[in-house]
Amino acid sequence: xxxxxxxxxxxxxxxxxxxxxxxxxxxxxxxxxxxxxxxxxxxxxxxxxxxxxxxxxxxxxxxxxxxxxxxxxxxxxxxxxxxxxxxxxxxxxxxxxxxxxxxxxxxxxxxxxxxxxxxxxxxxxxxxxxxxxxxxxxxxxxxxxxxxxxxxxxxxxxxxxxxxxxxxxxxxxxxxxxxxxxxxxxxxxxxxxxxxxxxxxxxxxxxxxxxxxxxxxxxxxxxxxxxxxxxxxxxxxxxxxxxxxxxxxxxxxxxxxxxxxxxxxxxxxxxxxxxxxxxxxxxxxxxxxxxxxxxxxxxxxxxxxxxxxxxxxxxxxxxxx
Amino acid sequence: xxxxxxxxxxxxxxxxxxxxxxxxxxxxxxxxxxxxxxxxxxxxxxxxxxxxxxxxxxxxxxxxxxxxxxxxxxxxxxxxxxxxxxxxxxxxxxxxxxxxxxxxxxxxxxxxxxxxxxxxxxxxxxxxxxxxxxxxxxxxxxxxxxxxxxxxxxxxxxxxxxxxxxxxxxxxxxxxxxxxxxxxxxxxxxxxxxxxxxxxxxxxxxxxxxxxxxxxxxxxxxxxxxxxxxxxxxxxxxxxxxxxxxxxxxxxxxxxxxxxxxxxxxx
Numbered sequence: 373x374x375x376x377x378x379x380x381x382x383x384x385x386x387x388x389x390x391x392x393x394x395x396x397x398x399x400x401x402x403x404x405x406x407x408x409x410x411x412x413x414x415x416x417x418x419x420x421x422x423x424x425x426x427x428x429x430x431x432x433x434x435x436x437x438x439x440x441x442x443x444x445x446x447x448x449x450x451x452x453x454x455x456x457x458x459x460x461x462x463x464x465x466x467x468x469x470x471x472x473x474x475x476x477x478x479x480x481x482x483x484x485x486x487x488x489x490x491x492x493x494x495x496x497x498x499x500x501x502x503x504x505x506x507x508x509x510x511x512x513x514x515x516x517x518x519x520x521x522x523x524x525x526x527x528x529x530x531x532x533x534x535x536x537x538x539x540x541x542x543x544x545x546x547x548x549x550x551x552x553x554x555x556x557x558x559x560x561x562x563x564x565x566x567x568x569x570x571x572x573x574x575x576x577x578x579x580x581x582x583x584x585x586x587x588x589x590x591x592x593x594x595x596x597x598x599x600x601x602x603x604x605x606x607x608x609x610x611x612x613x614x615x616x617x618x619x620x621x622x623x624x625x626x627x628x629x630x631x632x633x634x635x636x637x638x639x640x641x642x643x644x645x646x647x648x649x650x651x652x653x654x655x656x657x658x659x660x661x662x663x664x665x666x667x668x669x670x671x672x673x674x675x676x677x678x679x680x681x682x683x684x685x686x687x688x689x690x691x692x693x
Numbered sequence: 694x695x696x697x698x699x700x701x702x703x704x705x706x707x708x709x710x711x712x713x714x715x716x717x718x719x720x721x722x723x724x725x726x727x728x729x730x731x732x733x734x735x736x737x738x739x740x741x742x743x744x745x746x747x748x749x750x751x752x753x754x755x756x757x758x759x760x761x762x763x764x765x766x767x768x769x770x771x772x773x774x775x776x777x778x779x780x781x782x783x784x785x786x787x788x789x790x791x792x793x794x795x796x797x798x799x800x801x802x803x804x805x806x807x808x809x810x811x812x813x814x815x816x817x818x819x820x821x822x823x824x825x826x827x828x829x830x831x832x833x834x835x836x837x838x839x840x841x842x843x844x845x846x847x848x849x850x851x852x853x854x855x856x857x858x859x860x861x862x863x864x865x866x867x868x869x870x871x872x873x874x875x876x877x878x879x880x881x882x883x884x885x886x887x888x889x890x891x892x893x894x895x896x897x898x899x900x901x902x903x904x905x906x907x908x909x910x911x912x913x914x915x916x917x918x919x920x921x922x923x924x925x926x927x928x929x930x931x932x933x934x935x936x937x938x939x940x941x942x943x944x945x946x947x948x949x950x951x952x953x954x955x956x957x958x959x960x
Contacts, residue, residue: 414752593737639753639755639756640753640754641754667753668753675832677753678752679747
C-alpha cells in the first residue's frame with residue numbers, strides 16, 4: 373500500500389516536473405555554443421558546443437527541432453531538442469544570420485546579407501528551391517501566421533519586401549525608416565511591425581494595404597537618443613501589448629498595441645537585441661549581448677524579475693514548453 | 694516597582710515622543726523632504742550609473758533610485774537618531790531631563806524607552822517615505838515591506854544608541870554642529886548607502902574597508918536584504934553588536950557617578 377502511494381506520488385511529481393519544465397535556448401555568438409536555461413528555476417542548465425558563431429535560432433512548431441544559423445560554418449544546423457544531437461543541416465548560403473520558419477515548419481527562408489538574396493529552403497528534402505533577389509543587406513525576415521506573406525527587410529535599401537509565399541516573388545515594397553532590423557506580424561496577420569535601428573523608431577504597417585498605420589518613437593529619461601536603437605519586436609497573441617528591444621539603451625519598451633502608446637520602459641541587460649515569449653505568454657525573454665545574460669520579464673506585473681548569466685554574446689532565443 | 698510602573702514609564706516616554714513628532718508638522722515634513730530630495734534630484738542625476746552589475750539581494754539590473762532607497766531609509770533613521778540625541782541635550786538644558794532621570798526606575802530602562810520612542814518615530818517616517826517611493830516606481834515585493842519592520846527596529850535602536858552616546862558627550866546645543874560634521878556626514882558618505890562596495894573598491898580599497906566596518910553600512914545592508922525578503926546574517930549580528938556596544942557605553946555615559954555627566958557637572 374505504502375509502496376503504491378509512494379509510486380503514485382513519484383509519478384505525480386514527475387508529471388508536474390514535466391509540466392513546469394520550460395527550456396529557453398540561447399545562441400552564444402562568441403562561445404560557439406547553445407545555452408539551455410530553466411527560466412522557472414532561473415538557472416543556466418548547460419552549455420553545448422554548437423558550431424561557429426551561432427546567431428539566428430528557431431524552433432519547429434512541434435518543438436522537436438531547433439534550427440540554428442552557425443554563421444561561420446555557412447549553414448543552418450538542425451538540432452534535436454532533447455538529445456541536442458545534430459540531425460543535419462540546411463543549405464543556407466554564405467554567412468547566415470537571420471531566417472524564418474513558416475507556420476507549417478516545412479520552409480525556411482534565409483536572409484543572405486552579402487548577396488542581397490533570400491534563399492528558400494524546403495525542410496523535408498533539405499534543399500534550396502529558390503533564391504529571391506531583394507534589396508541591399510537583407511536582415512529581418514518573417515512569415516505571416518496565415519502563411520500568406522513572407523516579409524524581408526533590407527537594412528541599406530530601407531525597405532520591406534512583401535513576398536507571396538505561393539509564388540516566392542515580390543509583390544510590393546514599402547519604404548520604412550532607416551536601417552530596418554526586425555519584422556514581426558501580429559497573430560491575426562493584419563499588421564506588420566518593423567523596427568528601425570537608426571531612426572530609433574518602430575513602424576506599424578497595415579498588412580492588407582501595405583500602408584503605414586503609425587510610427588512609434590521612444591524617449592527615455594537619462595538615455596540619449598542615439599542609444600535608442602530598436603531591434604527585436606514581438607506582439608502578444610491578443611494584440612494587447614508589443615515589446616521592443618531597444619539595443620544599447622539597455623531597455624525593453626512596452627507598447628499598448630491598440631493605441632500604439634509607449635506605456636512602460638523596463639531596464640534589462642546591455643545591448644538587448646532579441647526577444648521571445650514563453651509558450652503561455654506569461655514571460656518574455658531578452659538576450660543582452662554585451663552583459664552576457666538574458667533577462668526574464670514577468671508580463672502580468674510587467675517587471676523584470678531576474679537576469680541570468682549565460683555566456684558571451686547571447687544573440688538569439690527560442691523557447692520550448 | 695512592578696511591571697505596571699515600567700509600562701507606564703515607557704508608554705509615557707514613547708507617547709511624549711510621538712506626540713511631539715505629530716504636533717511638530719515642520720519636523721515631519723523636513724524629515725521626509727531630505728531623503729526625497731536625494732531620491733528625486735540626486736538619484737535622478739545618476740540614473741544610469743549602476744546599470745552595470747547585479748549584486749545580491751537584487752536579481753536583475755536596477756536603477757540608481759532603487760539602489761539608494763535602503764540607504765535613504767538608513768539616512769532617515771540616522772538623522773532621527775541624531776535628532777533625538779539633540780532633543781536629549783535640549784531636554785537637559787531646559788531641565789525636563791531632570792524629571793526623567795529622577796524617575797525611580799533603572800536608568801538603562803529609561804534610556805531604552807527613550808530609544809524605542811525615537812525608533813518608532815523613525816519607522817513612521819520610513820513607511821511614509823516608502824509609500825511615496827512606491828508612486829515613483831520603486832517597488833519591493835510586498836513581503837519585503839513586512840520583513841523590513843524588525844530590521845528597522847534594530848537599525849533604529851542602533852543608530853539611536855549612537856545618538857544617545859554622543860549626547861552624553863555634548864554639553865550645549867551649539868556643539869551639535871560638530872556631530873553633523875564628524876559623525877553624520879562621514880557615516881553616511883562612507884557607507885554602502887550611496888554606492889555599492891564593489892564600486893568603492895574600484896576607486897579606493899581603504900574607503901571600501903572603512904565602509905565595510907561602518908555600522909551604518911551594515912544597518913543599510915540589513916534593511917536592503919530585508920526589503921527583498923532576504924536575511925543578511927552578517928549584517929544582523931554586526932548591527933546587533935554595534936547596538937549593544939553603543940547602548941552599554943551610553944548607559945555608562947549617563948551614569949552620574951561614573952560617566953561623562955559627572956565631568957560635565959550633571960544633567
